[in-house]
Amino acid sequence: MNAIPIERELKVLEVDYKNLKSKLKNLGAKEIFKGWIHDIYFDYPERVLYDAGIRIRVRNKNNEKIIFSFKDKWPEPEGIKRLLSKRSFIKKIVDIVSLREIIKARTIANIKKRLQKMKKEVLWNSYSSEELKIKEAKEIEFVVPGFEEISYILNVFGLQPIAEKKKHRVSYEILTDQGKVVFDFDKYDGIPWLIEIEGPSAEVIYQRVKKLGLQNNPIKTFGSRGLFAYYGKPYMELI
Numbered sequence: 001m002n003a004i005p006i007e008r009e010l011k012v013l014e015v016d017y018k019n020l021k022s023k024l025k026n027l028g029a030k031e032i033f034k035g036w037i038h039d040i041y042f043d044y045p046e047r048v049l050y051d052a053g054i055r056i057r058v059r060n061k062n063n064e065k066i067i068f069s070f071k072d073k074w075p076e077p078e079g080i081k082r083l084l085s086k087r088s089f090i091k092k093i094v095d096i097v098s099l100r101e102i103i104k105a106r107t108i109a110n111i112k113k114r115l116q117k118m119k120k121e122v123l124w125n126s127y128s129s130e131e132l133k134i135k136e137a138k139e140i141e142f143v144v145p146g147f148e149e150i151s152y153i154l155n156v157f158g159l160q161p162i163a164e165k166k167k168h169r170v171s172y173e174i175l176t177d178q179g180k181v182v183f184d185f186d187k188y189d190g191i192p193w194l195i196e197i198e199g200p201s202a203e204v205i206y207q208r209v210k211k212l213g214l215q216n217n218p219i220k221t222f223g224s225r226g227l228f229a230y231y232g233k234p235y236m237e238l239i
Helices: 017-026 078-084 087-093 099-104 108-118 147-156 202-211 224-230
Strands: 006-013 030-043 054-061 065-072 135-144 160-176 179-187 194-198
Touching: 006 202, 017 160, 017 179, 030 147, 054 147, 065 147, 147 160, 160 224, 179 202, 194 202
Parallel strands: none
Antiparallel strands: 006 135, 006 194, 030 054, 030 160, 054 065, 065 135, 160 179, 179 194
8 A cells, every 4th residue: 555645835925926936937947837726625514624633625726627635634643643752842731631641632622622721722733843844744635527526425424515715826846856846826815925835855845945035934834724814814614
């Protein structure tokens, strides 16, 4: 059985789209997509999958293809092991909950509840190292025949559309000795241009951040929901 691919990426906010596009072309990047993206997320009404760090998304890519995506943002047992390896984290919570209880915790929601007394938020998916923080998730994607067909299958299992978002995206790609690096320029209504950089490792991603001169821009590892909250924009909840 083949290993499940790991998505590694970060967001750089408030970028100069035209300037960066020119820099990427000078670096040999090739444009691989330009158009609109419409995402719809599926979950149970109680947000069970969201609390477990799982995202099920159906993406309409410029009315050209429909892509089903499954993301596990808190993979077990890897996620718990990585969390437990953070000594500073353990030191902060040792008086609140035993290590045995932490190991038993199976969702981010469970861990957050245990940390509410400290008013601290667990930032999952950002434990590559203290200096190089990226978002990591196991990701499975494939093209499906159509939105209605995949929606019907998900509905059979009790999953419903819970949220959606739309954005304009322009994507570039560079092939390096370490692997492929993808640069996605995204524009949401009312939010400045941002760029998502996806690569084979945190080191490769941050090399590109530096090469593009983006070290002083806001660098974030949150998803779209966190992005909307960052700019005080309402997220499009469907239920």
